[in-house]
Amino acid sequence: MADHSTARRSLAVLLLVVLLLLPLVLNNYHQFVVNTMLVYCLIAIGFNIVIGYLGQLAFANAAFFGIGAYATGLSMVHLGLPYLPAALVGTLAGGLAGGIVGLPALRVKGYYLAIITLALGELMRWVYVHADRVTFGPGGFKVPDIVFWGYTLADRQKYYLFLALVILATASTSLLLRSRFGRAFVAIRNNEVAAASLGIAVNRSKVVAFITSGLIVGLAGAMYAALNGRVSPDTFGLSQMLMHFAIVVIGGLGNLMGSIIGALLLTAAPELLRNFPGLEEIVFSLMLILVLFFIPKGLGGLVCDHFPSLRERLYREGKPHA
Amino acid sequence: MLGQLIASGIVVGGIYTLMALGMTVLFRSTTVVNFCHGEFFMVGAFAVLLTQSKLGWLMGASIVFALVLMYAIGALIERGLLRPLQNAPHISLTMMTVALSYLLKGLSRFFYGREVVPLPPILAGDPIEFFDIVLAPQDVLIVLFSLFVVLVAYWFFNYTRSGKVIQAASQTPRGAALVGINVPRLRNIMWGVGAMLGAMAGILIAPTTLVYPDMGGHVLIRAFAAMTLGGFGSLPGAVIGSMSLGVIENLLGGYVSSALVEIAAYLVIIAVLIVRPQGIMGEWRQGRG
Amino acid sequence: MSAPALNAFRHTAVAAIAAAALLTGSSATAADPGITADTIKLGMFAPMTGSMAVGSLTLLGATAIYKSVNDEGGINGRKIELVVEDDGCDPNKTIAAVKKLMSQDNVFMIHGGWCSGTALAAKPEFERAPGFPWMVLGAASAAVSKPTLPNVFQPIATTDTVAKAMVDFALSKANSKRIAIISHSDEWGKSHLEPLLANLKKAGIEPVETAYLERGSADATSQILRIRNAKPDFVLAVLYAPELTLYVRDAFKYNLKVPIVTTQGVSAEDMVKRVGNAAATSEMFVFYPLNSTLEAPGMQKWIDMFKKYNPGAPVETLSFLGSTGTLAVVEALKKAGPDLTRAKVIDELNKITNFNPGISSGSLTFTPEVHAGISTGKMVYMPTGEKPVIVDKYPAKP
DSSP states (O other): OHHHHHHHHHHHHHHHHHHHHGGGGOOHHHHHHHHHHHHHHHHHHHHHIIIIISOOOOOOHHHHHHHHHHHHHHHHHHSOOOHHHHHHHHHHHHHHHHHHHHHHHHHOOHHHHHHHHHHHHHHHHHHHHHOHHHHOGGGOEEOOOOEETTEEOOHHHHHHHHHHHHHHHHHHHHHHHHSHHHHHHHHHHHOHHHHHHTTOOHHHHHHHHHHHHHHHHHHHHHHHHHHHSEEOGGGGSHHHHHHHHHHHHHHOTTOHHHHHHHHHHHHHHHHHGGGSTTOHHHHHHHHHHHHHHHOTTHHHHHHHHHOGGGOOTTOOOSSOOO | OHHHHHHHHHHHHHHHHHHHHHHHHHHHHHOOOOTTHHHHHHHHHHHHHHHHHTSOOOHHHHHHHHHHHHHHHHHHHIIIIIGGGTTSOHHHHHHHHHHHHHHHHHHHHHHHTTOOBOOOOSSOSOOEEETTEEEOHHHHHHHHHHHHHHHHHHHHHHHSHHHHHHHHHHHOHHHHHHTTOOHHHHHHHHHHHHHHHHHHHHHHHHHHHOBOTTHHHHHHHHHHHHHHHHOTTOHHHHHHHHHHHHHHHHHIIIIIOGGGTTTHHHHHHHHHHHHOTTTTTOOOOOOOO | OOHHHHHHHHHHHHHHHHHHHHSOOOOOOSSOTTBOSSEEEEEEEEOOSSTTGGGHHHHHHHHHHHHHHHHTTOBTTBEEEEEEEEOTTOHHHHHHHHHIIIIISOOSEEEEOOSHHHHHHHHHHHHSOTTSOEEESSOOOGGGTSSOOTTEEEEEEOHHHHHHHHHHHHHTSTTOOOEEEEEOSSHHHHHHHHHHHHHHHHTTOOOSEEEEOOTTOSOOHHHHHHHHHTOOSEEEEEOOHHHHHHHHHHHHHTTOOOOEEEOTTSOHHHHHHHHOOTTTTTTEEEEEOBSSOTTSHHHHHHHHHHHHHSTTSOOOGGGGTTHHHHHHHHHHHHHHOSSOOHHHHHHHHHTOOSBOOSSBSSOBOOOSSOOEEEOOOEEEEOSSSSSOEEESSOOOOO
């Protein structure tokens, strides 16, 4: 038993060392892609909370992402905030949006929720375009450089910042999912009525799930603003939403490691497919279909099936049932 | 101006009606919300375009080909991709339609991403004027055709034996199977028909909007709004919702601001789901059988 | 080693690695990368896929010219090696593409950028590398070359230029006072709308109606009726081809028979074909970025070149939008001589004056202060639907 946990701890330390030393072997381009991967890890984790653990088909992820990015960038431009407070604003804005989406989620189910969240996402894009005195309209705006103590951050330093944020957010989410809230989410997903009969506060749990998702994806948005140095409305539309969806399904619903695997794979894939323009959508959709057919638990589920020690507490054994 | 806005709103509403009817038929037969219906719309238009321009076929032949093709695609999707997932969680079926939409769009972009191609109208000619309303012949065709489809659907579902059988199969599949109705085959037929309706909508509007891979997504969300407004799953609801949405879009654009035309559908969705989630005609629910 | 020494070593090693990791790595090279004895590596980026993939036509036009230069012997004994990246008209993808071209492919210079939003997203990369030459491919937003960066060159008529030309043209019609605008609300539309409004204001005019028509719309009734109610003398249209077709057809249908002037995003012949109604397009004036229409003999050699290297690709105005910029690059590379450096190329580009190979409607001039190379343009229209006519003032009716 002790050997098992020291083995796991050494593995974790080794992983950490590799992550810390990684930038030394990366050129500027690879560094940028790795930074993008970190952002998508958070996106996937945040989305998974609602669609994987809670089991609600809410397509608001791109909206949370956009709100986080816009709130962060705009507070730097209009209010002159330095990056970390602005990122906090972005995160909280995402959480607020999560709460707002969580409320109709209590009344409205299944496909209705999917439709209304899609509508909300498109509505937000219209707002970004038309409220141009605040949001700078369809062209978007430039995010000021991130400066710490007079030193402007380049891609390499952004990596360390992002890594710290991702580790923090993932750890918090993992803790949440291991708490009674996590168990409540999964209970609600499996059978809402039964969960209520067990004394689970269904409505409160749902709202908590949505707010957490909003916070995490809002933070991802704040990172995205820093990553590209530019925020514009077109980024946060339906194609972005489809990408999030593909990442989480292929990675594995209800599986944190799956989220990370999905994020890494689907961020790397477009870069690897650069020599085959136009195949990206086809490859992603085929992967989605294959996963839905043959690997419904996603790649993360596949890994956990074979390595029981990597499973989460809420891991689902056997074939998924209705 | 009011008359013209309403008249044009009804024309656009006709397209939404065809889309919403197709999606409602599919929803009733498989309880799946078909997120790739927009792509049926787009592929139908492309099929007509390609056979006309590359193979030089006549308009009539192209349309027939496109409809047959779409029927086949719809039936194939049901048989190959949806039926095997029948016992999976419901969410997987919806996700499969999302994946399909992605695939169809990617395929058409791969082959036709670089251009936006015009399609000649089915009915060309001078605009028709009455009172102070002007309509192009194609517009009139759209309205008449959608009315025709609505009437046929109404007659079929309520007055023919097959229609009632299909209604039974979708309302209580187990009960219907118990009395010997071949439920899977009916579902398959309904998917073919639904796909055909989506394609027809695309073919009718393509001369106006031109044919390009992204044309489906735009109409899809309008169809969702129409179904939500009219009552999800209700056939008369699909018609009422679609016509109303077309008119609302035009009225908002004409009297308030043209910037609102784009988001009219989203506002309708949000308003309906807050005020009266079941829509105008009320929701259709699958029974427990 | 003793335990304390081992610890000290560990701490120093960690500190050294950490310090190395935190410093931005850069190495100054003696010769510029991307050049070998017989090749020049040229990086390009444009939307090859995605909803704006039509922009790839401009890239294809440019690569046709580069390939033809190679076939004729290259530049000072070197052939041009092209590295083409897709930017999908997405800022994140564009930044990745530019970083790849700069840091991984180590190209000599970059010729790219079609969507203005992505060009602006890529601009900071070039701000950080002021010696790295960038010739813009097709992005027309004036913000790309304003404020001027030493290494960024924009060889296309910018939205400022187009907007001014449109307003001047509309006002050249006698007694033209009531002007209406119909535009997309996307970034392309906005980048025209702002200078349009500014130029109108300078002439003391406020538009009588500004309508928005979104991409993908199936109906323009409410927009057209509003414009009709405002009784304009001229309509300024900032629309892509599908929506412009919709507008022109429906405007004719609803009896809104007012002349239209529109941007370089469409081609007049193509529009006449799409609308299919010669009367409706008889007063549609298109900003013409090219020198002569596609049928003119002067364009034939460029059309043949395009077709030779891009069999099957559509031949449209967009295919030649970036051609003058391409020829400018070739010219600068030639003049910089066999001892090729980035600094020399930038120098030669700054010296380009009244460069006119016969493709663009204005001649190209770069100075160290102004890198927006084309500042004039004409309008083209097809009064009978048969032959295009180029004009620079509204043709007075006899």
